[in-house]
Amino acid sequence: MSLLVMKFGGTSVGSPERIRAVAARVARAVADGHQCAVIVSAMGHTTDELVGLAAEIAEQPDRREMDALLATGEQIATALVAMALHETGVKAASFTGWQAGIQTEPVHGAARIEAIDASALVSSLHQNVVPVIAGFQGIAQGAVTTLGRGGSDTTAVAVAAALRADRCEIYTDVNGVYTADPRLVQNARKLMEISYEEMLELANLGSQVLHPRAVETAKRNGVALVVRSSFSNEEGTVIRDMATMERLRIVTGVACEKEVARVALLGMTVSHHHLADIFSALAQASVNVDVIVQSVVKTGETDVSFTVSEGDVARAVDICEEFATRLGCQEVKQETGLSKISIVGAGMISNPGVAAHMFQALAAAQADIKMVSTSEIKVSCIIAADSLDAAVQSVHDAFSLAE
Amino acid sequence: MSLLVMKFGGTSVGSPERIRAVAARVARAVADGHQCAVIVSAMGHTTDELVGLAAEIAEQPDRREMDALLATGEQIATALVAMALHETGVKAASFTGWQAGIQTEPVHGAARIEAIDASALVSSLHQNVVPVIAGFQGIAQGAVTTLGRGGSDTTAVAVAAALRADRCEIYTDVNGVYTADPRLVQNARKLMEISYEEMLELANLGSQVLHPRAVETAKRNGVALVVRSSFSNEEGTVIRDMATMERLRIVTGVACEKEVARVALLGMTVSHHHLADIFSALAQASVNVDVIVQSVVKTGETDVSFTVSEGDVARAVDICEEFATRLGCQEVKQETGLSKISIVGAGMISNPGVAAHMFQALAAAQADIKMVSTSEIKVSCIIAADSLDAAVQSVHDAFSLAE
Numbered sequence: 001m002s003l004l005v006m007k008f009g010g011t012s013v014g015s016p017e018r019i020r021a022v023a024a025r026v027a028r029a030v031a032d033g034h035q036c037a038v039i040v041s042a043m044g045h046t047t048d049e050l051v052g053l054a055a056e057i058a059e060q061p062d063r064r065e066m067d068a069l070l071a072t073g074e075q076i077a078t079a080l081v082a083m084a085l086h087e088t089g090v091k092a093a094s095f096t097g098w099q100a101g102i103q104t105e106p107v108h109g110a111a112r113i114e115a116i117d118a119s120a121l122v123s124s125l126h127q128n129v130v131p132v133i134a135g136f137q138g139i140a141q142g143a144v145t146t147l148g149r150g151g152s153d154t155t156a157v158a159v160a161a162a163l164r165a166d167r168c169e170i171y172t173d174v175n176g177v178y179t180a181d182p183r184l185v186q187n188a189r190k191l192m193e194i195s196y197e198e199m200l201e202l203a204n205l206g207s208q209v210l211h212p213r214a215v216e217t218a219k220r221n222g223v224a225l226v227v228r229s230s231f232s233n234e235e236g237t238v239i240r241d242m243a244t245m246e247r248l249r250i251v252t253g254v255a256c257e258k259e260v261a262r263v264a265l266l267g268m269t270v271s272h273h274h275l276a277d278i279f280s281a282l283a284q285a286s287v288n289v290d291v292i293v294q295s296v297v298k299t300g301e302t303d304v305s306f307t308v309s310e311g312d313v314a315r316a317v318d319i320c321e322e323f324a325t326r327l328g329c330q331e332v333k334q335e336t337g338l339s340k341i342s343i344v345g346a347g348m349i350s351n352p353g354v355a356a357h358m359f360q361a362l363a364a365a366q367a368d369i370k371m372v373s374t375s376e377i378k379v380s381c382i383i384a385a386d387s388l389d390a391a392v393q394s395v396h397d398a399f400s401l402a403e
Numbered sequence: 404m405s406l407l408v409m410k411f412g413g414t415s416v417g418s419p420e421r422i423r424a425v426a427a428r429v430a431r432a433v434a435d436g437h438q439c440a441v442i443v444s445a446m447g448h449t450t451d452e453l454v455g456l457a458a459e460i461a462e463q464p465d466r467r468e469m470d471a472l473l474a475t476g477e478q479i480a481t482a483l484v485a486m487a488l489h490e491t492g493v494k495a496a497s498f499t500g501w502q503a504g505i506q507t508e509p510v511h512g513a514a515r516i517e518a519i520d521a522s523a524l525v526s527s528l529h530q531n532v533v534p535v536i537a538g539f540q541g542i543a544q545g546a547v548t549t550l551g552r553g554g555s556d557t558t559a560v561a562v563a564a565a566l567r568a569d570r571c572e573i574y575t576d577v578n579g580v581y582t583a584d585p586r587l588v589q590n591a592r593k594l595m596e597i598s599y600e601e602m603l604e605l606a607n608l609g610s611q612v613l614h615p616r617a618v619e620t621a622k623r624n625g626v627a628l629v630v631r632s633s634f635s636n637e638e639g640t641v642i643r644d645m646a647t648m649e650r651l652r653i654v655t656g657v658a659c660e661k662e663v664a665r666v667a668l669l670g671m672t673v674s675h676h677h678l679a680d681i682f683s684a685l686a687q688a689s690v691n692v693d694v695i696v697q698s699v700v701k702t703g704e705t706d707v708s709f710t711v712s713e714g715d716v717a718r719a720v721d722i723c724e725e726f727a728t729r730l731g732c733q734e735v736k737q738e739t740g741l742s743k744i745s746i747v748g749a750g751m752i753s754n755p756g757v758a759a760h761m762f763q764a765l766a767a768a769q770a771d772i773k774m775v776s777t778s779e780i781k782v783s784c785i786i787a788a789d790s791l792d793a794a795v796q797s798v799h800d801a802f803s804l805a806e
Contacts, residue, residue, distance in 0.1 A: 016456060016459035016460050019460060020460065050479070053419060053479070053483060054482075054483065054486060056419035057419050057422060057423065057483050057486045057487045057490065058486045058487065058489065058490045061486045061489075062485065062486050062489045064485075064496065064497075065482040065483075065485045065486045065489070065496075065497055066482070066486075068478060068481070068482040068485075068497045068499075069478075069479060069482035069483065069486075071478075072475035072478050072479050072482075075471060075472075075474075075475050075478075076453070076456070076472060076475050078471070079457075079468040079469070079471040079472035079475075080456060080457065080460050080468075080472065082465065082467075082468045082471075083457060083460045083461045083464045083465050083468045083469075083472075084460045084461065086461065086464075086465045086468070087460065087461045093467065093468075093546075094467075094468055094471045096471075096547075098501075099545060099546075120545065142502060142523065143496075143502075144499075
């Protein structure tokens with residue numbers, strides 16, 4: 001008998017019918033002799049509806065109250081899933097974040113889990129009552145908090161760690177982690193396994209399967225993660241420690257991100273503080289900066305460019321222009337209509353020439369490379385959005401990922 | 404400075420616009436120098452929607468989960484009202500039942516409040532943060548419970564008692580308590596004050612203004628209750644102890660109830676146990692029996708008839724027929740299409756002839772009286788539903804209630 005933590009996302013519990021399907025799946029796992037703990041997100045559009053209600057009341061709703069409001073979405077889903085489990089003959093009980101003992105830092109909207117007092121969950125499991133736990137929420141100083149983006153995945157991993165579960169299964173609307181987005185690359189292949197490190201890069205690179213926070217938490221606690229579909233019985237992708245993997249692929253997958261914009265500060269006077277000043281100001285304005293490239297043009301002068309999402313570009317340019325005079329910057333330029341394409345692979349560390357091979361594949365697809373950024377297990381290139389589809393296919397082929 | 408508990412029902416918080424109006428009213432009370440604690444029900448149709456969702460999952464949803472589900476309705480409303488208060492510049496914080504320290508008996512669906520640990524509410528008031536508390540819910544043994552019908556009114560009164568509030572204002576969609584339903588009787592008059600005892604009879608008799616549980620709790624704890632409209636500034640009706648009232652009216656008001664059905668067991672053998680057996684069986688099947696009349700027809704034989712709501716009549720007849728043979732009962736009859744008309748007045752105790760005066764008024768309205776039931780401060784008659792409107796007006800006139 002093993003202990004499984006099963007997490008179902010908003011699409012998986014999007015209707016009463018789907019909730020019954022979730023219950024049937026959990027009931028099968030119980031019938032197979034597993035102990036199960038279930039984590040659920042809010043039903044499909046519930047969160048959007050609640051956000052809409054709040055927006056009708058206040059332009060900037062109080063953050064404590066926003067958390068109290070949003071937390072009800074997951075609570076509704078847990079109660080319904082527990083009811084559906086009862087219908088299948090499996091004993092179950094819903095748990096809100098506070099009932100499950102999920103303590104977070106006292107921050108609203110994006111709290112981190114600090115500790116889980118799993119005693120109520122353990123006692124439920126001992127009584128053969130499946131705990132159905134609200135994802136995305138916790139409690140801090142008596143107030144309801146929410147974990148922000150990727151919160152429900154993170155709840156699942158943290159609960160799996162606290163219960164010392166044998167594995168944590170993330171049920172979603174895809175069959176697993178692919179070598180590329182199957183909507184872009186027809187012969188994309190599902191991976192049987194992938195390392196935490198690769199998954200982190202992929203998650204950060206816009207592969208929407210699993211939130212990086214959840215992957216990080218799993219890596220830190222050694223939780224074996226599985227990503228699989230809630231709509232089929234197909235085996236999913238196992239995410240585990242690099243050290244335990246049989247073979248490290250040079251390139252595991254191709255990820256891409258759309259609606260990328262570039263901001264460039266041209267002819268800036270070189271100084272120790274300039275970069276820190278600009279990027280601190282951007283961070284304070286919650287502008288998420290991705291790739292940063294700096295080059296020295298001539299002595300004492302430098303060009304800096306960075307990418308942000310298209311939604312943030314206007315704000316980013318405003319901030320840069322405020323700094324322009326003070327930085328001796330001659331021009332602030334922006335460019336939209338860009339995409340990012342990245343390859344990720346743990347085997348890259350020990351294989352030179354991978355980046356060059358990627359650049360060739362991009363050239364073959366007539367994609368001009370505008371910026372490059374690399375890490376030990378990743379190469380990212382910024383290219384024009386209209387060349388993305390051909391680029392992804394070309395890179396996927398170049399590294400023989402379909403085989 | 405006085406401490407007010409203000410309770411707003413589902414209609415009063417039925418839309419973002421109305422929630423803003425509620426916040427404006429609370430803000431005015433705060434500006435007038437009052438300390439305020441607010442109790443809210445779920446927004447308009449929220450509860451029905453949640454019940455509908457549960458019905459799609461299970462025919463008989465698990466009661467613990469049903470409570471967990473329904474409690475979210477009030478939580479949503481508290482968060483939105485607190486946000487709206489922030490917008491008016493008044494500090495506020497939402498409280499679920501458990502956050503407010505509302506402990507109930509460990510029963511789901513219709514729990515009674517056992518105790519309120521008001522320390523969190525008191526501390527909030529001390530910090531000038533208006534607590535906005537979810538009505539209708541509490542906690543028992545770590546699980547969310549709901550109070551059942553009339554629960555939010557009861558929460559308001561219990562919180563007022565725990566906080567030793569100066570008064571508890573129940574905001575609703577009517578201006579107060581009337582001498583009769585203004586939709587039935589054009590010259591019905593709003594009462595300035597009424598005793599707990601009269602209000603209890605009126606509440607039980609189908610005057611939908613205030614739930615009897617709330618009135619009982621107020622009477623027991625000496626909480627001064629006010630019923631008033633959330634849509635106007637008109638003064639409402641004060642409900643207080645009979646002993647403190649200046650003048651006891653013989654008849655305070657006329658109440659009526661529709662969709663009443665009568666079940667009759669005819670020619671039953673007289674026995675000590677028969678009545679207990681039948682009515683225990685009905686109670687176990689949750690059939691709410693109202694008026695009971697028994698008469699001896701001839702030696703050793705008796706007729707028993709009782710009223711139930713029309714929705715319960717089929718179940719009641721089934722149960723009676725199961726007992727019929729064993730009780731030597733010759734016939735079980737039912738009659739639907741009935742109404743109940745009642746007069747209530749604390750002064751009745753010391754005034755004979757009130758019932759007779761009512762019977763005359765009913766005769767004048769050509770309403771045949773099918774059953775009569777009396778208490779110290781009430782006379783109820785069962786009449787045909789089609790004679791109700793004329794009967795209410797005639798009785799209202801007969802006792803000069805419009806003056």
